[in-house]
Amino acid sequence: MHSTSAHPxxxxxxxxxxxRPASETGGPEPRVEPALAYLVEHDRGLLLFxxxxxxxxxxxxxxxxPRRRPLQAALAAVGATLADISLVVNCHLHFDHCGGNPLxxxxxxxVQDVELATARRGDYTIDELIDFPGxxxxxxxxxxxxxPGVRVVPTPGxxxxxxxxxxxxxxxTVVLAGQAHDFASHYASDHLARQAALDGAARPLPGxxxxxxxxxxxxxxxxxxxxxxxxxxxxxxx
Numbered sequence: 001m002h003s004t005s006a007h008p009x010x011x012x013x014x015x016x017x018x019x020r021p022a023s024e025t026g027g028p029e030p031r032v033e034p035a036l037a038y039l040v041e042h043d044r045g046l047l048l049f050x051x052x053x054x055x056x057x058x059x060x061x062x063x064x065x066p067r068r069r070p071l072q073a074a075l076a077a078v079g080a081t082l083a084d085i086s087l088v089v090n091c092h093l094h095f096d097h098c099g100g101n102p103l104x105x106x107x108x109x110x111v112q113d114v115e116l117a118t119a120r121r122g123d124y125t126i127d128e129l130i131d132f133p134g135x136x137x138x139x140x141x142x143x144x145x146x147x148p149g150v151r152v153v154p155t156p157g158x159x160x161x162x163x164x165x166x167x168x169x170x171x172x173t174v175v176l177a178g179q180a181h182d183f184a185s186h187y188a189s190d191h192l193a194r195q196a197a198l199d200g201a202a203r204p205l206p207g208x209x210x211x212x213x214x215x216x217x218x219x220x221x222x223x224x225x226x227x228x229x230x231x232x233x234x235x236x237x238x
Contacts, residue, residue: 008149008167009041010174012224013074015052018066018096033227035066035096038176039078040167044147045086049165049176050226054099054129064096071100089152091178091226092159093119095126105134110146112154113139115161143214155180155211164215172221180209184230187223191216191232 015035025031037050052074053066075081088109090098093116101109116139119130140163145151149168156162158179165176181187190208194216197205223232 008169008174010167010176010224011039011041011078013037013039013052013071013078014069015050015071015074015100016066016068018053018064021063033182034229035068036224036226036229037071037074037100038165038224039075039080040150040165040176042147042150046080046084047087047089047147047150047165048085048104049089050091050097050178051088051100051104052096054095054101054126056095056126060095060126066096068099071103087146089146089163089165090115091155091164091176091180092162093125093130094159094179095129097178097226098125098129101129101135102132105132106136108136108138110138110140110152112161112163113141115159115163118159118161153211153214155209155215157209158182166215166218166220168218169221173218175215175218175220175223177223178226180211181225183228184223184225184232187225187232 015037017032017034020031020033022028022030035053037048037052040047052071053068072082082103085104085107088104088107090109090111093111116137119125140152143153151166152163153166155164162178162180164178164180167174190212193206193208194212221233
């Protein structure tokens with residue numbers, strides 16, 4: 001498995017699913033959501049964006065009813081192993097995004113400093129998934145280019161320390177948005193709300209998340225999400 005920094009390759013990893021109860025969906029029924037991670041091939045090595053659903057306490061297990069696919073199996077399906085991973089980036093530290101981190105002890109894990117501080121205060125995630133033996137965090141404060149053509153961009157909202165990954169690619173920028181939006185359709189709605197505001201459309205208009213201005217500067221051609229198999233693409237290619 002090999003790529004170049006000019007041509008990073010993204011593999012989507014199926015790490016199972018969970019059942020979000022009706023009390024959290026805003027509707028009358030529960031919703032089944034995938035847990036997706038992404039493996040990025042780069043000439044610096046393999047970058048893993050999120051690591052799946054971690055083991056939780058009995059109350060959380062009953063609440064979300066997760067079905068996990070082992071990270072090792074998901075990596076093997078694309079020709080990789082845990083040992084091959086060079087760098088881990090978590091969009092945030094809820095248990096359904098950092099569950100495989102303890103399997104990657106000794107590997108650098110990039111998180112926003114505010115996210116790690118919040119997780120360490122407790123009552124936020126599963127503590128054993130944060131400070132496990134061999135945990136090696138590299139804390140970021142804001143935006144950073146972590147490898148050539150690979151940039152972490154803060155996208156707060158779901159959590160204060162949420163971050164997304166921007167990958168430069170010859171046929172257009174790819175964004176790994178994590179849970180910046182729950183669904184591609186929500187991202188599309190915010191994207192159009194921003195466009196309407198820029199077009200000077202008559203008010204009232206819906207608001208949109210202010211970091212969309214930063215993501216738009218990269219002119220993304222594809223945006224991937226953690227809990228939605230759909231992929232956002234612009235209505236009109238440049």
